[in-house]
Amino acid sequence: MSEQNDHVVLDVKGLQTYFYTDDGVVKAVDGLSYQVRNGEFVGLVGESGCGKSVSAMSVLRLIPYPPGVIAGGQIVFKGEDLLQASEERMREIRGNRIAMVFQEPTTSLNPVLTVGRQISESLELHRGLDKNEARDESARLLDLVGIPDPSKRVTDYPYQFSGGMQQRIMIAMALSCDPELLIADEPTTSLDVTVQAQLLEIIAKLRDEFQMAVVVITHNLGLVARYVDRVNVMYAGKLVESGPTETIFAEPKHPYTVGLLASVPRLDSHHKVVPRVIPGLPPNLAHLSQGCSFAPRCAYAMDECRASAPQLEPVATTGAAAEASGHERACFYDAAKLEKVDMLD
């Protein structure tokens, strides 16, 4: 895909992030590769402990060392390998060109500073605004994320905002330097359904306005279906399937994706449906087997799956069309025999 490289904002290649613990080496991210194109809205889905958040932290090199180490791979952001960049260079990039929104707004905001002060900080640091300019700009940003009466509210403290409003402030802060890439790590977890949809709506709107690329990490498949262009499904530190949102939801071709989609209770089913269950638990990342990490829980596992790990390859069934759409999966089982479970019957 070299001819498209200029459109690729972020190119993660074979990323390995390991944690050295008493229990052994935890391979939180182990050979993760994915690309994010200009203006693209990418969803990274998977269960707790599959390495989603660690992979996002790795992009910004925020992995605590020790015990964490980025052991291998490349993180190419606009042609520059961030893993080779100096710490000084990283500081210019973090919050300025790549911004991040974290899971818990309550713990991410400083409780003793006004929100205006907190947003101004990066405006003064990265954009060199003076105090008054920064204050006006903060109010403008709050307005952008839909906080009513912004010029008054810049002087409020975080506790005076609800959880959803706090997360809006986090988004405003992330946008303050007009980033090229926004990474949102579970931005809506622990919030109400109504608020979750509102927040993703804001992110989607701002994505269009700012022409920035967005990676959203979530386990809410409903939100993924509604807002995301491309879905990357992660399991045990690797991508197991990747493709355009509609393809992934209509024709999932990895047994884990199939199982994940079938385990979500649906609101629109004609009658009550008992969710299908993926048996067992996610693997211990310190003791991964030779073969496919999903094999112990997989109904289709064959000897081959236990012997060696499948690589991410274009889904073969639809030939050239699949390659063009970028539908890939890491599985040995015959793709033609894998079908999504109809949750409406």
Place this chain on the structure above:
Amino acid sequence: MSDESTGTAVSDQPSDAPRQRASVEDVLVDVKNLVKYFPVTAGVLRRKVGDVKAVDDVSFTIGRGETLGLVGESGCGKTTTGRCILQLYDVTSGSVVFNDVDLVQTKGEQLRRMRRHMQLIFQDPFASLDPRMTAGDIIGEPLLVHKIAKGNEYRERVAELLSMVELDPAVASRYPHEFSGGQRQRLGIARALAVNPDFIVCDEAVSALDVSIQAQIITLLMRLREEFNLTYLFIAHDLAVVRNISDRVAVMYLGKIVEITTSDQLYANPRHPYTISLLSAVPIPDPVVDRTRERIVLEGDVPSPMNPPGGCPFHTRCPQATDICRTQVPEMKKVDEGHMASCHLLDAI
């Protein structure tokens, strides 16, 4: 609010056919005009300056063997309602009749004896298990408290409870930190089952879990319900989960129930504007289907329960609100058999 919100779980869905249906006559929990205000104090003298009206005149019934879902946004009073039923809070007024005994009037030893019949499963499986007790002790504690079993019988019962929730009885000697979130939730369920309860309040019991684990716990709860003819009050904010496990669903807003009906009706034919907007906010995990749905985005936040708006509590955010909504509190009205809603505009919508 009226007292006639008695529940018949009318549903002829095949997936529910083998379950014993609740009937109007066989009411296990009867909540009438339940009110719970939390006082708000200020200053050094802790003078009372107001009340948080967490639950404000709530009435419903739950039939024996039935599952009632309770949904609503954070702060709407769902959890408080559950805890008031279990008498974990002192109720401000109203009655909670459980098995023909009014729990609000019951005190001391008698209440303790009643507690055997009703249990609670908590949301956070990390915070609700004592980190210094073994799994076996956690599950067995209710057996000792209620003097149900000791010695060999105790150990056998603990092993039986563990296998009931599909855990290996050998894990009894392990500590909570050795378990995953889903396994801890299984321990919480086993602890609730220890005393052979009739009624279990599941307070966001699956909200903190990953989807695949959530599905495992839901199926476990459904199986146990059949096996022991349990009655659940299933509190959650995830409407899709609630729909699939409940016979009937009550929707709460600002301390009041705004709509209550069978879970199939609630989805197929929601009548209260709040229910309609809540349902439309839930994205469907299928991009093609989701695109065809009408979305109503509610403006603003839930008003403070310390100072709820007059008239209909929802009027400040309701897209259809008219003058009558701003001045008069709507009554719970019958929309259909077993379907009640409190809205002035039921005929207009």
